[in-house]
Amino acid sequence: MKKTLIIGASTNPQRYSFLAANRLVNHGYPIVMLGLKEDQVAENQIQTEKPILSDIDTVTLYIGPGHQPQWYEYVINLKPKRVIFNPGTENEEFEHLLKKEGIEILEACTLVLISIGAY
Known part of the structure; x- marks a missing residue:
């Protein structure tokens, strides 16, 4: 399964990052979450530092x-395979830097991709 890093994780049930974390876990995807406050979502810890990680397939942005x-x-x-720029996170400069490194860019909604089986 695609190990996913969520940047901008939140414990607020109104936030899309919260919904994405729960939906990813419910669909069997392993997640790592980085956010402003340490806490737990979907039985996973939100970290506030930038840990050394390996085997990240997808980074999904909520900042x-x-x-x-x-x-x-x-x-x-x-060195993720892809970075998902969720609505409101699109960034031409960052996308250009990622493409130069051979990283796939998606301007899409993680929740929609999961719901239509395209994640």
């Missing part, structure tokens, strides 16, 4: 373009 520059190097160094 706006203004907060993304601090993540550029970290995400690129993870």
Whole structure:
């Protein structure tokens, strides 16, 4: 299964990152979550640091373009197969950097991709 890193994880049930975490886990996808506050969602810990990770297939973003520059190097160094820019997170500069590294870019909604079986 595609190990997924959620950047912008939240414990707020109104947030799409919360819904995505639960939906991914319910569909059997292993997740790692990074957010502003340590807590738990879908029986997984939200981490506040940038841990060294391996085998990340997908990074799904839930942070706006203004907060993304601090993540550029970290995400690129993870060497994921793809990065999903959920609605409102699209960022031409970041997308260009990722494409240069051979990382697939999707401007899509993680929740929709899961619901239609295209994740």
